[in-house]
Amino acid sequence: MTAAADFSEERDGQAPVLRFTGDLSLARLGNLPDRLGKVQGEVATVDLSDVDRIDTIGAWVIHRFARQHDAEIRGLDEDARHLFEQVEAADQPVQMRPQSGSSFRRVLGEIGEATSNAARTSLGLLGFMGATIAAFGGVIRHPSRFRFNATVQRFEVVGVSALGIVGLMSFLIGIVIAQQGAVQLRQFGAEAFTINLVGRITLRELGVLMTAIMVAGRSGSAFAAQLGTMQLTEEIDAMRTIGVSPMEALVLPRTLAAIVLMPLLGFYxxxxxxxxxxxxxxxxxxxxxxxxxxxxxxxxxxxxxFVGLIKAPVFGAIIAIAGCFQGMQVKGDAEQVGLKTTSAVVQAIFMVIVVDAFFAVFFEQIGWI
Structure with a gap:
C-alpha cells in the first residue's frame, strides 16, 4: 500500500517550497486539506515530483492551494499535467440562478428564437422536399434501384392497417354531422337538407381532411420515430458508407405509399x-x-x-415528407426522438390545414363550389 498523502516545507534558496509525497488520491488524502488550510506565509513552488499517485480530487486540492498562494506547480509527468489542465479548465464560476431580466425582453427573445427556428425548419423542409424529388428522378432513370418490397410494406402500414381506425372515426363523424345538422335545420323545417350537408361536406372536405389528420398522427409519427431511431443507432450512416442512398431506400417508399394511398383512404x-x-x-x-x-x-x-381526390395525394406527400424530415433531424439522445416525432405530427397537421385553405380558395375561384 502506498503512503498516505503528506507534505513538507523546504527552501530552495530564498524561495519557500512545499514538497508533496505519498498518494494524493481521495482514499489517502486524510486531513491533508485541513493542514494545507493552516499553511501561512508565502509559498513560491509546489513540488509533486515525489508523489506516487494523484487523482482528480487530489489535483483539485493542489490546484486550489496553488491558486490561493499564487504558487507554481512543478514535477508533473505527462498524465498529471493533462489532469491539471482539465481541472484548471473546469475551475469556472457557476451561476446557480439565472439572472432576472425584463419580462418583455424575455418574451421578445422567445418570439425571435421561435421565428428563427420556424424559418430554419421551413428552409430545411424545402430542401428535403427537393432531395426527395431528386431521389424520385434518380429511381425513374434507374428503375432497378426502386425498392418494390419496401414500398409494398409501407402500403400495408399506411393503408391496410389504418382502415379500422379511419373507418370508425369517419362513421362517427358522419353521425355527428347528421345529428347536429338535423337539430339546426329542424328549426326551419328543412331536415331533408341534412343529406345535402352530410354528402357535400364529407366528400369535399372532412373525409380527406380528417383522414389526413389521422394519417399524420399514425403514420407520420411512425416515420419520424423509425428514422430517428435509425439515426441514433447510426444505421443511416452505415447505409451511406456502403453506397445506399437513404432517400431512395427509406424516404421514397414511405412518400410513395402516402401519396398513393391517401386518395383511397380519403374516398373510403x-x-x-x-x-x-x-x-x-x-x-x-x-x-x-x-x-x-x-x-x-x-x-x-x-x-x-374530384376536389377530395386532388387534395388527398398532396396531403399524403406533406405528411410523409414532414415525418421523414423530422426523423432525419434526430441527433444526440433518445429524447430527441420523442421531440422530433411530436414536431412531425404538429408540422404535418398545420401544413395540411394551411394547404387545405389554399385549395378551398383555389377551387372557389375556378367555380368548383
Whole structure:
C-alpha cells in the first residue's frame, strides 16, 4: 500500500517550497486539506515530483492551494499535467440562478428564437422536399434501384392497417354531422337538407381532411420515430458508407405509399361517413336508405369527389415528407426522438390545414363550389 498523502516545507534558496509525497488520491488524502488550510506565509513552488499517485480530487486540492498562494506547480509527468489542465479548465464560476431580466425582453427573445427556428425548419423542409424529388428522378432513370418490397410494406402500414381506425372515426363523424345538422335545420323545417350537408361536406372536405389528420398522427409519427431511431443507432450512416442512398431506400417508399394511398383512404373515409349519416337519417328523421342514396346522387356534384381526390395525394406527400424530415433531424439522445416525432405530427397537421385553405380558395375561384 502506498503512503498516505503528506507534505513538507523546504527552501530552495530564498524561495519557500512545499514538497508533496505519498498518494494524493481521495482514499489517502486524510486531513491533508485541513493542514494545507493552516499553511501561512508565502509559498513560491509546489513540488509533486515525489508523489506516487494523484487523482482528480487530489489535483483539485493542489490546484486550489496553488491558486490561493499564487504558487507554481512543478514535477508533473505527462498524465498529471493533462489532469491539471482539465481541472484548471473546469475551475469556472457557476451561476446557480439565472439572472432576472425584463419580462418583455424575455418574451421578445422567445418570439425571435421561435421565428428563427420556424424559418430554419421551413428552409430545411424545402430542401428535403427537393432531395426527395431528386431521389424520385434518380429511381425513374434507374428503375432497378426502386425498392418494390419496401414500398409494398409501407402500403400495408399506411393503408391496410389504418382502415379500422379511419373507418370508425369517419362513421362517427358522419353521425355527428347528421345529428347536429338535423337539430339546426329542424328549426326551419328543412331536415331533408341534412343529406345535402352530410354528402357535400364529407366528400369535399372532412373525409380527406380528417383522414389526413389521422394519417399524420399514425403514420407520420411512425416515420419520424423509425428514422430517428435509425439515426441514433447510426444505421443511416452505415447505409451511406456502403453506397445506399437513404432517400431512395427509406424516404421514397414511405412518400410513395402516402401519396398513393391517401386518395383511397380519403374516398373510403367519405363513403363510411355518408353511411354513418345515412343511418342517423334513417332512425332519427325517418328517411329510408333508398331515398337517402337517391338524394345524395342528386345534390352532390362530381366535382366534390374530384376536389377530395386532388387534395388527398398532396396531403399524403406533406405528411410523409414532414415525418421523414423530422426523423432525419434526430441527433444526440433518445429524447430527441420523442421531440422530433411530436414536431412531425404538429408540422404535418398545420401544413395540411394551411394547404387545405389554399385549395378551398383555389377551387372557389375556378367555380368548383
Amino acid at each position: 373515409s367519405s363513403v363510411i361517413a355518408i353511411i354513418g349519416g345515412g343511418l342517423l337519417c334513417w332512425f332519427a328523421l325517418d328517411i329510408p336508405p333508398v331515398a337517402y342514396v337517391a338524394r345524395i346522387r342528386e345534390v352532390v356534384p362530381i366535382t366534390d369527389l
